[in-house]
Amino acid sequence: MxxxxxxxxxxxxxxxxxxxxxxxxxxxxxxxxxxxxxxxxxxxxxxxxxxxxxxxxxxxxxxxxxxxxxxxxxxxxxxxxxxxxxxxxxxEVSLLDKMNVTYIQNDRLHFKPLTDFKKMAKDGAVGKKTIVFNNLVNTKEEYLEHWEVPAIESWHSRFFK
CATH class of the missing domain: 3.30.70 (Alpha-Beta Plaits)
Known part of the structure; x- marks a missing residue:
């Protein structure tokens, strides 16, 4: 329904x-x-x-x-x-590949393979405050509150250590 x-x-x-x-x-x-x-x-x-x-x-x-x-x-x-x-x-799109990251930089959405995002974090091209989309949220409440978050507040934080 x-x-x-x-x-x-x-x-x-x-x-x-x-x-x-x-x-x-x-x-x-x-x-x-x-x-x-x-x-x-x-x-x-x-x-x-x-x-x-x-x-x-x-x-x-x-x-x-x-x-x-x-x-x-x-x-x-x-x-x-x-x-x-x-x-x-x-x-003709990919919707099930979880090995990609979408983030906001300079007021635009960007889409990168996870390996590229990890390298960008290491090189300082994206930072802890870069807004990422945490697609691992499980409920509507989590989605509304914790989907668009600074990288340091999501699973992406492991790339900034």
């Missing part, structure tokens, strides 16, 4: 899929249509799942699931991953 993202509980479980490029203005309505159709029909053991989504910075797909009525099962999570894989093919 599709629910507006803003109406979902702050305890909702969260998945963040980071694209290796921005979605275009032409692609965004189609992406929203696909996400809406998928979440409208998404179930776990036949029970409708109360979920919503938002797209941030034309690059991140955030799916939230209010598990107070029905929780995600292994099969429903597998279904979500297959759906994301279909989006990767449809839009």
């Amino acid at each position: 599709l629910t507006p993202f803003q109406e979902l509980s702050d305890t909702s479980r969260l998945w963040i899929y980071q694209s290796d490029r921005k979605f275009t203005e032409e692609e965004l309505p189609k992406l929203e249509q696909y996400l809406s159709a998928f979440l409208e029909k998404w179930t776990a053991h036949g029970a409708a799942l109360n979920a919503g989504f938002e797209i941030k910075y034309d690059r991140f797909i955030i799916i939230a699931l209010d598990q107070t009525q029905s929780a995600a099962s292994g099969c429903s999570i597998d279904t979500q991953v297959r759906f994301i894989q279909d989006l990767e093919k449809e839009f």
Whole structure:
């Protein structure tokens, strides 16, 4: 069951899929249509799942699931991953590769492979205060409070020692 993202509980479980490029203005309505159709029909053991989504910075797909009525099962999570894989093919993007970092520098979003970001940290090209996107957050509340944070306040901090 599709629910507006803003109406979902702050305890909702969260998945963040980071694209290796921005979605275009032409692609965004189609992406929203696909996400809406998928979440409208998404179930776990036949029970409708109360979920919503938002797209941030034309690059991140955030799916939230209010598990107070029905929780995600292994099969429903597998279904979500297959759906994301279909989006990767449809839009020719990478959404499941976790070995990349998106950060803000000079008021612009930048996307780098993790190895490049690590080298940039070592060389001082990015710093402890560089805003990074912590895609490891697990709930809507964590997303709202701890997703865009200085690198030193996220798992990225290990690159600044």
